[in-house]
Amino acid sequence: MPKEWTGKQERQYEHIKDSERDRGASAERAKEIAARTVNKNRTRAGQTKTAGKTSMRGKSPQQRGGQRSGRPGPKGLTRDQLYNEARQRNIKGRSSMNKGELAHALGKD
Template sequence: MPAGSNRKRERQYEHIKESAERRGETAERAKEIAARTVNKERARSGEAAHPGKVSVRDPKSAYERGGERSHTGAQGPTKDQLYEEARKRDVHGRSSMTKEQLKNALGR
């Protein structure tokens, strides 16, 4: 457990460590994952004495992101996500476009 942590962070550490072990990580790797996650959360919330720049600027944790990074794999974003981006960019004719046409219009 990272030094200087409170009870909440200790519970968070144990929960993350147990979860990683259930997913099949080794005990050492589970401890590392849990410690890094807790340290990053401490840095973001101002609990860390010397937070790293990356920890503070990095996107939110997975449980806070709400699917922000979803659909960026092999198939890319969904048609709805492409449509929303086209709407924000004011692409004309977007409502009748297919997914491929939306990709092309957005330069993907």
């Protein structure tokens, strides 16, 4: 781990690495994912000397993780995530909607 990382960032790295290993990623892939996540968070917090354009815009790794991107199976937000957003926007009839209907009502289809 780089010496610039704080203790909290080192713990975050280890936690992400262990989680990825539990999900079946190889040791090298788990290390890469963990390091990229910690480094992107450091960049967004202004703790690095240089920052790439994509590191500073868009969603943080924590927000993006809920979208289940880059894995087999269903893509996009879960039905519960869509429902919570519909509730925040006060969309009527949301409780009887399925995932596709919620996505359509939110304009995410």
